[in-house]
Amino acid sequence: MPTYSEYWVDYSARKISGAAMAAARIGPNGERCTGTIRYIDAPHLLSTKHTNKAEYDDLIAHGLKVRLVHQGNTKDADSGFHGGVNRALRAKAGADHLGYTGVIFFTNDRTTLPDPGAWRAYLDGAASVLGRERVGAYGFANALNAAVGRASAFWQAGRESDLVPHANVYQWNNGRVYISGTECDLNKVVHDYAPGSATPPPNNTPVQEDEDDEVSYYPKELPVSMTEAFVTLPWDGRPAVLNVTPTGSIVFVGKPLNWGPGGGTGGGHSTVSGVNPTRVEVNRPGQYAIPAGTTRIFYAYSCATPHFVWVKAA
Structure with a gap:
């Protein structure tokens, strides 16, 4: 197993204060929480599960790292290039509202990958809006392997023994942690990725775009x-x-x-x-x-x- 550098959470039931998150000890040896991956959508579509400006600013003020994820439903990845454009436009509007310029994860939130071509086209559509360096991919090993070259950050679910070499973050699926009574997923950071960093993510090879996918x-x-x-x-x-x-x-x-x-x-x-x-x-x-x-x-x-x-x- 890799050595994990940090421990983050993701959650959807309610907002969590920056003070509570920064104080939480969530790692196996009592390591403090150092960051979170939060849901985002266009500002007028934010609901309970999404972060908002007040929560985002509070988390940043307490020294926590924040990354964003956009998800409509478990079948987002089937919507192809135009679906990726539509979802990324919504995610970008929300990120701009927060003042966030980092990576945004897009999801294949299921164990199967029915259409790898549609998933890759979905990520291409998101990249046409955000730029490839800001597109992240979330899913099980099958989805993350299919996303190589289509994304710049990789967030993996599933069995820890299946962790792919290019994963940046692993979502531990064997239990939950709690902060202020809120159930959270525990995430183990292999190596963080930030757009524009000096070291590019592994296996992020350039892709020759199909002419039909040119925006x-x-x-x-x-x-x-x-x-x-x-x-x-x-x-x-x-x-x-x-x-x-x-x-x-x-x-x-x-x-x-x-x-x-x-x-x-x-x-x-x-x-x-x-x-x-x-x-x-x-x-x-x-x-x-x-x-x-x-x-x-x-x-x-x-x-x-x-x-x-x-x-x-x-």
Whole structure:
């Protein structure tokens, strides 16, 4: 077994004060708790299990390390590239609200890995939003082995005897610890990872992206506008898809207009069957075909919460 450098917790039942966590002795030899991995979501979607600004600031003030994890459900990993984009946009919004710039873990929270390709694409989608160095992978050994090259930090569950060489943190599954009466998972830190650190994580080899997975215009956050607002997105003339991802409520979208060297080239049309092209619902990204020759996409919208747009070559 590896030598563990620190002991952290993760939990979801309630918030824990920084003072209580810093004082807790959770290691097998009475080692103090030095950090935690906390759930995060977009600021307007935070619930009991998520950290918030007050708890995060309190933990940091007491000298504790904080890492973040985003999870919708146990099948997140099956949602592929677009699912990874959507989840990472939500996680990034929450992290930005906290002032957090570190790694965010994304999960395959089950013993099986039904679709390794979808899991890798899911992590690729998250990396298109956050950058590869901020993407972490959580799961059992099968998921973490499939995530090599797709993530920069690795948090493993399952049997300790199955620990993979590139694991940064091991979630001990043989019992629980308690802080202020709150049940917590105990996590054993093999070697911490922080984006931009001098020593890169092991086995994090560069990946040659498939051309189909190329995100050519990275997500742009658009602010609330209760009346019609307009934005112009630059483009390079290739056929493309304009994606619209809401973060909390319906986005009303005008038909996107496309402009090339000779002026207008016609409006984009919805590529999502059964979806009203002028109403993008919560967690159902709208997509619009953008024709070849477009050098500017003129986008009109109104919304009650911020949302994101991004363009991908068709």
